Amino acid sequence: MPFKPPQASQPSLPACPTPLVQLARLVAKRTHAMPRQGVPHESTGPASGASNLPREAAMQGVSFTGDRTLDFVAVDDPTPAPNGVVLEIKASGLCGSDLKFYRAPRGGGLAALGFKDSGAPIIAGHEPCGVIAAIGREVDPRRHRVGDRVMVHHYHGCDVCEHCRTGWTQMCVDGPVVYGVTGNGAHAPYMQVPASTLVSLPDELSFSTGAAISCGTGTAYGALVRMNLSARDTVAIFGQGPVGLSATQLAAAMGARVIAVDTSAARATRATAFGATHTIVAGGGDASEGDPVAAIQALTGGRGVSCSLDTSGAAAGRSAAVRCAAAWGTVCFVGEGGQVTIDVSPEILRKQLTIIGSWTFSTVGQADCARFIADRGLPVDDLFTDRWTLDQAAEAYRVFDGQDTGKAVFLM
Ligand SMILES: [Zn+2]
Numbered sequence: 001m002p003f004k005p006p007q008a009s010q011p012s013l014p015a016c017p018t019p020l021v022q023l024a025r026l027v028a029k030r031t032h033a034m035p036r037q038g039v040p041h042e043s044t045g046p047a048s049g050a051s052n053l054p055r056e057a058a059m060q061g062v063s064f065t066g067d068r069t070l071d072f073v074a075v076d077d078p079t080p081a082p083n084g085v086v087l088e089i090k091a092s093g094l095c096g097s098d099l100k101f102y103r104a105p106r107g108g109g110l111a112a113l114g115f116k117d118s119g120a121p122i123i124a125g126h127e128p129c130g131v132i133a134a135i136g137r138e139v140d141p142r143r144h145r146v147g148d149r150v151m152v153h154h155y156h157g158c159d160v161c162e163h164c165r166t167g168w169t170q171m172c173v174d175g176p177v178v179y180g181v182t183g184n185g186a187h188a189p190y191m192q193v194p195a196s197t198l199v200s201l202p203d204e205l206s207f208s209t210g211a212a213i214s215c216g217t218g219t220a221y222g223a224l225v226r227m228n229l230s231a232r233d234t235v236a237i238f239g240q241g242p243v244g245l246s247a248t249q250l251a252a253a254m255g256a257r258v259i260a261v262d263t264s265a266a267r268a269t270r271a272t273a274f275g276a277t278h279t280i281v282a283g284g285g286d287a288s289e290g291d292p293v294a295a296i297q298a299l300t301g302g303r304g305v306s307c308s309l310d311t312s313g314a315a316a317g318r319s320a321a322v323r324c325a326a327a328w329g330t331v332c333f334v335g336e337g338g339q340v341t342i343d344v345s346p347e348i349l350r351k352q353l354t355i356i357g358s359w360t361f362s363t364v365g366q367a368d369c370a371r372f373i374a375d376r377g378l379p380v381d382d383l384f385t386d387r388w389t390l391d392q393a394a395e396a397y398r399v400f401d402g403q404d405t406g407k408a409v410f411l412m
């Protein structure tokens with residue numbers, strides 16, 4: 001693994017384009033020393049003291065090189081664009097969708113999603129959270145300042161089309177940049193983004209909670225909002241990985257009665273600690289638990305649930321989510337990829353079902369999710385079972401690839 005540790009000498013400064021950036025360099029602090037051993041801890045807030053943006057040696061990020069390999073690659077000096085910022089990354093989550101790129105042959109993950117492979121290495125990581133270290137001259141100081149704690153809405157679009165103007169840049173008609181996939185992401189000490197991608201991180205929330213909100217937890221929140229979930233609902237949530245477990249935690253906080261379903265007994269059991277009222281092991285050996293739909297009917301007086309959510313992306317999970325819904329119920333799919341077969345008349349029409357797809361969240365939805373979590377003090381950090389430093393990336397992804405732990409994060 002050709003990772004060169006940072007050196008102890010003073011950094012040489014990249015050219016300083018604006019007075020604002022000079023100010024940023026005086027305010028932002030960076031030790032350049034990556035922690036190397038033990039369990040990493042999250043730093044608590046914005047850096048302070050006199051220091052500067054990084055020298056070249058610190059600017060190495062993790063890039064997937066195909067077939068379950070990764071490498072540390074150098075990235076350009078992080079000088080902000082006029083309308084951009086440089087973030088000092090404090091937490092960068094590992095997401096199940098990263099495994100698509102990690103496992104595929106080089107470039108194969110991009111091709112599978114219809115993106116062109118430029119051949120240039122891309123820094124991975126699409127759950128960025130950190131502190132603004134430098135700011136471009138055209139960024140309105142009423143919106144962002146050096147030292148602000150922020151998350152990144154991990155897409156950038158044209159800023160002009162209707163989707164971009166409503167905060168749904170992932171739907172940009174020109175095709176978005178997806179950070180960590182087609183643009184350099186957060187598995188690096190620093191990351192450059194346009195200021196329009198930033199979403200404030202409430203003071204009450206940790207950086208790792210911010211990283212979770214930047215993808216899986218925000219996706220769960222967006223789906224529950226799309227379903228208009230309320231305390232009157234019983235919701236069945238299929239899949240208790242990081243997105244499903246987040247949905248369980250958020251739905252319980254919204255007052256709903258939550259039935260958590262997973263094929264893994266361990267994951268289903270874990271959902272209880274996140275607020276699930278009932279747990280069901282789908283396909284379990286016990287006849288009463290083998291068919292989740294029958295078990296859900298039994299828990300709802302034979303009516304089924306008013307809301308169901310599939311986070312698994314598996315055909316069986318999607319089918320069960322439809323079949324367990326009560327008349328006039330709402331079903332939401334967030335799991336990516338694959339297909340499902342539905343017997344339309346009995347399973348949808350006769351039940352007057354509403355079936356919706358929900359793809360991540362807008363910038364506004366991301367901020368709403370963060371505020372909801374902060375106001376209720378939800379322990380989102382409990383999602384994380386593995387905390388790593390960036391130089392442990394090879395081991396972190398090897399373990400994450402095994403899929404027998406919970407969510408993982410790099411802390412810087
Ligand atoms: Zn993700």
Ligand SMILES: [Zn+2]
Nearest residue numbers: 158161164172
């Ligand atoms: Zn656009």
